[in-house]
Structure formats: structure tokens, C-alpha cells
Amino acid sequence: MRIAIVGCGQLSRMLALAGIPMGLKFSFINDNAQPDTTCVDGLGKVVAWQPGDEFSALYAALGEPDVVTVEKEQMNVELLIGLQAFCPVHPNPDAVKVCQDRHQERLLLDKLNIPCAGYVYGEPLDVCAEKLSLPMVIKSCRDGYDGKNQWVLKTPAEVMALEAEFAGQQPLNRDYIAEQFVPFDREVSQVSARAVNGDMRHYPLTENRHDKGILKQSIAPAPGASDQLQQLAQQHMASIASELDYAGVLAVEFFVCGEQLLVNELAPRVHNSGHWTQSGSDSCQFENHLRAITGIALGSTAMSGVAGMVNLIGTEKPALSTLTADSKLHWYDKSVRPGRKLGHMNFKAANTDLLLAGMSGFSRSLEG
Amino acid sequence: MRIAIVGCGQLSRMLALAGIPMGLKFSFINDNAQPDTTCVDGLGKVVAWQPGDEFSALYAALGEPDVVTVEKEQMNVELLIGLQAFCPVHPNPDAVKVCQDRHQERLLLDKLNIPCAGYVYGEPLDVCAEKLSLPMVIKSCRDGYDGKNQWVLKTPAEVMALEAEFAGQQPLNRDYIAEQFVPFDREVSQVSARAVNGDMRHYPLTENRHDKGILKQSIAPAPGASDQLQQLAQQHMASIASELDYAGVLAVEFFVCGEQLLVNELAPRVHNSGHWTQSGSDSCQFENHLRAITGIALGSTAMSGVAGMVNLIGTEKPALSTLTADSKLHWYDKSVRPGRKLGHMNFKAANTDLLLAGMSGFSRSLEG
Numbered sequence: 001m002r003i004a005i006v007g008c009g010q011l012s013r014m015l016a017l018a019g020i021p022m023g024l025k026f027s028f029i030n031d032n033a034q035p036d037t038t039c040v041d042g043l044g045k046v047v048a049w050q051p052g053d054e055f056s057a058l059y060a061a062l063g064e065p066d067v068v069t070v071e072k073e074q075m076n077v078e079l080l081i082g083l084q085a086f087c088p089v090h091p092n093p094d095a096v097k098v099c100q101d102r103h104q105e106r107l108l109l110d111k112l113n114i115p116c117a118g119y120v121y122g123e124p125l126d127v128c129a130e131k132l133s134l135p136m137v138i139k140s141c142r143d144g145y146d147g148k149n150q151w152v153l154k155t156p157a158e159v160m161a162l163e164a165e166f167a168g169q170q171p172l173n174r175d176y177i178a179e180q181f182v183p184f185d186r187e188v189s190q191v192s193a194r195a196v197n198g199d200m201r202h203y204p205l206t207e208n209r210h211d212k213g214i215l216k217q218s219i220a221p222a223p224g225a226s227d228q229l230q231q232l233a234q235q236h237m238a239s240i241a242s243e244l245d246y247a248g249v250l251a252v253e254f255f256v257c258g259e260q261l262l263v264n265e266l267a268p269r270v271h272n273s274g275h276w277t278q279s280g281s282d283s284c285q286f287e288n289h290l291r292a293i294t295g296i297a298l299g300s301t302a303m304s305g306v307a308g309m310v311n312l313i314g315t316e317k318p319a320l321s322t323l324t325a326d327s328k329l330h331w332y333d334k335s336v337r338p339g340r341k342l343g344h345m346n347f348k349a350a351n352t353d354l355l356l357a358g359m360s361g362f363s364r365s366l367e368g
Numbered sequence: 369m370r371i372a373i374v375g376c377g378q379l380s381r382m383l384a385l386a387g388i389p390m391g392l393k394f395s396f397i398n399d400n401a402q403p404d405t406t407c408v409d410g411l412g413k414v415v416a417w418q419p420g421d422e423f424s425a426l427y428a429a430l431g432e433p434d435v436v437t438v439e440k441e442q443m444n445v446e447l448l449i450g451l452q453a454f455c456p457v458h459p460n461p462d463a464v465k466v467c468q469d470r471h472q473e474r475l476l477l478d479k480l481n482i483p484c485a486g487y488v489y490g491e492p493l494d495v496c497a498e499k500l501s502l503p504m505v506i507k508s509c510r511d512g513y514d515g516k517n518q519w520v521l522k523t524p525a526e527v528m529a530l531e532a533e534f535a536g537q538q539p540l541n542r543d544y545i546a547e548q549f550v551p552f553d554r555e556v557s558q559v560s561a562r563a564v565n566g567d568m569r570h571y572p573l574t575e576n577r578h579d580k581g582i583l584k585q586s587i588a589p590a591p592g593a594s595d596q597l598q599q600l601a602q603q604h605m606a607s608i609a610s611e612l613d614y615a616g617v618l619a620v621e622f623f624v625c626g627e628q629l630l631v632n633e634l635a636p637r638v639h640n641s642g643h644w645t646q647s648g649s650d651s652c653q654f655e656n657h658l659r660a661i662t663g664i665a666l667g668s669t670a671m672s673g674v675a676g677m678v679n680l681i682g683t684e685k686p687a688l689s690t691l692t693a694d695s696k697l698h699w700y701d702k703s704v705r706p707g708r709k710l711g712h713m714n715f716k717a718a719n720t721d722l723l724l725a726g727m728s729g730f731s732r733s734l735e736g
Contacts (some may be wrong), residue, residue: 022697042410304672331391
């Protein structure tokens with residue numbers, strides 16, 4: 001069985017590494033002329049594609065895959081629609097399309113009565129400010145990730161400055177939602193797998209800590225999360241995945257406000273906040289994504305103890321002496337650039353105190 | 369960091385798959401003109417070597433590895449000695465040499481006062497029969513694995529028949545030990561990792577079930593094994609590994625007779641009876657072998673629940689529908705031949721009853 005993945009980054013790499021043991025074969029679609037495909041070196045053929053290229057030629061060059069999947073949502077959905085003529089595509093193109101546009105996401109959530117922060121779409125910034133009152137957060141509908149294309153506006157002067165900036169730009173860049181600033185307690189994410197037949201397996205709710213918009217650390221299960229909160233997250237997840245007729249791993253990011261969950265965004269793929277599952281769960285998210293899209297029974301998502309992850313961002317490969325008995329290094333073999341996600345370290349421990357001690361010890365060793 | 373492995377089989381494959389996530393690089397030495405190296409396709413360069421070839425050219429072709437290791441003991445040790453001029457070799461050539469010869473193994477065990485079945489070396493078969501009394505087991509000193517080159521002799525007629533068979537053969541084939549037949553309760557193995565600095569981590573004692581000399585199933589921890597038996601196995605392991613100045617994963621197979629352990633044989637490498645660690649342990653034997661030989665802190669060998677493995681021998685790849693939430697397929701991508709180890713299925717469960725139910729359900733599905 002062969003799986004073609006759109007994208008040549010670390011998520012594709014880790015999907016392939018999870019599937020090769022099972023005897024699955026992989027090929028990769030380089031759909032945006034990415035010059036650096038070192039992440040997937042040796043793991044399968046890389047085939048370039050650009051709009052206008054024949055889908056039959058692409059399908060043949062990929063080795064006639066049995067299923068096509070994605071490692072990202074920011075892509076030309078026509079590629080997925082074109083390949084659907086040859087084999088199943090999971091998640092389906094419509095699901096990817098919804099998740100690549102914040103406004104579409106909001107319409108879906110509104111339809112399902114799933115709460116998110118109050119928002120305004122399609123209005124000038126000053127009208128948004130009036131309707132929501134300041135501070136508010138402006139988020140581009142597309143290409144917003146790792147804190148990019150987001151602006152927190154606190155004063156009328158900041159609103160005017162951004163209005164002026166947008167005025168000179170392409171319409172797509174001016175396509176945004178304005179969102180009420182939510183004074184949330186913390187951010188968590190629900191990562192779950194849904195099989196083609198509708199079966200679901202949920203990982204425990206994960207707490208995520210960001211720095212300048214980029215995920216820095218995850219801890220699972222989210223410390224102190226009540227059963228009620230966990231169930232609420234799973235209910236929202238199930239309702240979204242079912243509505244999208246989704247197959248694969250789906251991630252939903254939430255703001256936690258007391259016992260309330262507000263959806264921040266959806267990711268139709270394996271997710272950085274699920275990387276800890278490589279150490280902490282009986283089946284990692286990468287394996288379960290593959291199981292979900294190929295019709296293999298979903299793997300157990302049981303965990304013993306607690307787990308965590310520290311992202312390695314813009315830093316040289318850590319010395320192997322920083323590894324302990326309870327940590328695992330995942331290095332993506334990318335060239336080092338500031339702000340770039342280059343790897344992560346997973347941690348496992350018997351309890352949260354020990355986990356945090358291990359994680360902060362490692363983080364200190366990176367800075368020192 | 370680059371690691372070169374002697375051998376291109378499934379153990380090399382699984383070592384590489386355990387190391388690639390850490391950013392380790394691999395190359396493989398095809399030292400016996402093995403035509404089928406599909407196991408390691410894509411995982412690193414394969415370099416052929418035969419006696420007489422220059423070691424400096426080999427070392428360069430391998431990409432100047434930082435350390436050399438092995439996936440097997442039946443090999444020309446001159447290869448390891450030759451490469452030692454360029455980089456560390458773990459386990460060391462002397463250790464491999466001892467483990468590739470049953471008589472050398474026995475001399476080592478005798479020196480360490482570690483019990484094994486009574487044996488005779490260097491005597492004609494009829495003398496052995498007289499000294500040990502029948503039944504006895506004849507085991508070639510070299511090239512004995514998976515039940516090959518072993519003979520159980522129960523009657524004087526069988527002794528004479530084998531004597532006649534040996535008479536026409538090369539001296540090496542007639543190099544054997546004769547061993548008392550041990551009416552053992554079961555076979556178990558101890559798999560442990562020893563780091564370059566002497567640190568050790570032990571996996572729980574594993575029970576192994578064979579069919580026609582080939583390992584068919586493993587279960588860990590060995591059901592009902594007392595703490596005392598576990599400690600005894602670890603003591604023997606530690607004493608052997610220390611005496612050999614060993615770095616890497618070492619496996620010791622034992623016969624269990626009541627609360628006594630008799631060493632059957634040693635394997636200076638990751639071992640089939642440790643494959644369950646991929647599912648059942650915080651760190652699998654492949655990762656710990658790499659950690660041990662590269663100076664990375666050994667990974668935790670803690671396990672939750674129980675784990676087992678079923679070998680896939682001479683059979684087509686099982687249908688993916690045979691996978692359950694608690695099983696993981698490892699398929700080696702070799703061509704199918706009768707009697708050949710082609711893959712294995714790992715199982716995890718909360719207790720031994722559930723584990724055995726899962727394993728036998730799968731085994732039945734293979735036969736059906």
C-alpha cells in the first residue's frame with residue numbers, strides 16, 4: 001500500500017517514519033517549489049507539482065498511491081480534487097478548504113453551535129473596533145500560523161495604522177476576521193483520529209505554551225483539566241469531524257476560560273501539539289493518522305504517566321548529552337534558520353512535577 | 369553522527385528506523401554478497417565488502433562513520449578489526465568473536481561460574497555419548513541459529529549415523545559441542561543494554577516459544593517469573609557484559625529448570641526476543657543499542673502492562689484488517705520464502721490473559 005503526502009516537511013517525515021515499519025510505502029508532492037526537502041530524504045520519491053500540470057502524470061509519478069493525504073492546510077485544493085479522480089483523498093478536499101480559511105471555520109462552528117470568541121467578518125477595521133470594542137485581534141483568514149498575520153490592536157491609533165497598512169495590499173491580505181480579545185486562562189488542544197468508518201480515538205487534552213505565537217511546549221494530559229472539560233473537548237471534536245466527514249487526525253485548538261472552551265482554530269492534519277504522543281501514548285498521532293486513512297483499526301491512545309514536548313526552534317541540534325533516560329530527540333534534518341521548527345524533544349514521567357523538572361532542565365541547557 | 373552497521377537485514381532496518389528520528393545517519397556493510405538488501409532500502413548507503421578489500425576505502429565509502437556496529441555475529445571479525453583503525457567498533461571484535469563460537473562461549477561462562485548444560489568439546493560423538501549419556505544435543509560451534517546445525521541424538525544408532533555424516537565433511541562442520549539434554553521448563557531470554565561507560569539497563573525477562581527451532585512467540589515479562597529469577601538473569605548478564613567489556617544490546621538465552629537458569633547461548637546484538645520492546649517498553653532495544661554505542665544516556669526500560677510478539681515466518685504480509693487497537697505490524701520488506709523471518713506483530717495488553725487472547729486470535733487468523 002502506497003500513500004502520497006502533500007508536503008515535504010517534518011510532518012510528512014514523521015508520518016513516513018511511522019508507516020515504514022508497517023510496510024507502507026510513501027511518496028511526497030512538492031506543491032510549492034520548496035527547495036529544501038531534506039526532511040523526507042530517503043523516505044520516498046518527491047514529485048514536483050504546479051497548477052496546470054496533468055493529474056494523471058502526477059498520479060503515475062507518485063507510484064499510483066492507494067490514498068493521498070496532506071501535512072498542511074495551506075495549499076491549492078485543486079490538487080486534492082484532481083487526485084480524487086484516481087484514488088481516495090483523506091481528509092477530503094472540502095474539509096481542508098474549510099480549515100484553510102478562518103471565516104469558513106467560524107461559519108462551521110456557528111452552524112454546530114460550538115463556542116468561539118465573538119468576531120466580525122467583512123467590515124472595515126474601525127467598524128470592527130466599534131462592534132467588538134478594543135482590544136481586539138485581527139487574524140488573516142488565510143496563511144495565519146505560528147502567530148503570523150495576526151495583530152493585537154489595543155488603541156484607536158493602532159487600528160488606524162493597520163488600516164493604512166492594509167490599504168496598499170492585495171484583497172487577499174485584507175481578508176480577515178476581527179476577534180474579541182479573550183482573557184483566557186490557557187490554551188489547550190484536542191487531537192483525535194477519525195477512521196473512514198467513523199470510529200474515533202481521542203488523545204488526552206494537551207496544554208500548549210506559546211512564545212511569540214509559536215508553540216514552545218506541550219504537556220499532556222493538560223494539568224488539572226477536569227473530566228468535564230475533557231469530555232466537552234471530545235464532544236466538540238466529534239461534532240466537527242463528523243460534520244466534515246473527516247478521516248485522519250484532526251486537531252482543534254481551544255482557549256480555556258474557566259470551564260468553558262472557545263475554539264481558536266482547526267488543523268486538518270497531525271499537529272505540533274500531538275508530537276508528545278510519540279513517547280506518551282500507545283500509538284502516536286502519526287501512526288493513527290495512517291491507520292485512519294487506510295482503514296486499519298485505530299490504535300490505542302492509552303497513556304501511562306504524563307508526557308510533554310519542547311520544540312527546538314531556530315537552534316542547532318542539541319548535544320546528545322542533553323538526552324536523559326526519559327527524553328527522546330526528534331530532529332528533522334532541516335537547515336538551521338532563526339525561528340524555524342527544527343526538531344522537538346519528548347519527555348515522559350510518572351507525574352507532572354517530575355515532567356516539568358525534566359523539561360525545564362532541558363530548556364535551561366539549551367539557553368546555557 | 370553516522371553509524372555503519374555490518375549486515376543489511378531486518379535488524380539493521382529496525383536499528384536505522386530507531387535512529388533516524390534522532391537525526392542519526394546510517395550506512396550498511398554488505399559483507400556476504402547478500403543479493404537482497406531491500407530491508408534497508410532508502411535508509412542509507414549499502415557498501416559491499418569482501419576479504420582483501422581496503423579498509424580505508426570501505427571507511428570512506430561508508431561516509432566516515434563515527435561508530436561501527438553489527439546486526440549479526442556470524443561474520444568475518446577481521447572486518448571489525450580493520451575498521452577499528454578508523455573509529456570505535458561496538459560491540460568490540462573480541463566480544464563478537466566469543467559469541468560466534470559456542471565453545472568460546474562455554475569457556476567464558478565456565479570462567480564466570482555461570483551455569484549451563486553439561487557439555488563435552490573436542491571428542492568423537494561416541495565418547496561424548498559415553499560421557500554425557502543419551503539423549504544428548506550436538507551443536508555446531510559456528511553457524512548455529514534458528515535450530516540449524518543442531519541434532520538431538522537419542523539412540524546409539526543415531527550417534528553412528530551422525531558420525532558417518534560428519535566423516536565426509538570439512539573440519540569446521542565437525543567442530544561441535546555435545547551437550548547434555550536438559551529437560552527444561554521453558555526458555556527465556558534476558559535482553560539488556562550496556563553503555564560505553566558501563567551503565568546498564570535491563571528489560572524484563574522474556575519467555576520464548578519456539579517451533580522447529582525458530583522463535584515463534586515472545587511474552588514479557590515472562591509469566592510467573594519470580595523476582596529472584598529476574599535478578600539472577602540480570603546478574604549473569606551484568607557479569608558477562610562486563611567481562612566482555614561490552615557496549616550495545618546483548619541477549620542471553622536461558623533454559624529455566626525450576627529456579628535455576630542455564631545459559632543456552634549469547635547474541636552480541638539486538639535480538640528477536642526483544643522485538644516486543646518496540647510496543648511494550650518506554651525505549652525499544654534498537655534505540656537503546658544506538659544510545660549505548662554512541663554515548664547517549666540509556667533510555668528507560670520501564671513498561672506498563674504486558675507485551676508480546678508473534679513472528680511472521682514464510683508467510684505473506686498479513687491483511688491490514690488483522691491489526692487491532694493493541695497490535696502493531698512490523699514488516700521487513702523482504703521477498704517471501706518458506707521459513708524466512710519476514711516480519712512480526714507486537715501486542716500490548718493490561719494482563720497476560722488478554723495478551724494471550726490477542727496473540728492467539730491473530731495466530732489463528734494467519735492459519736485460517
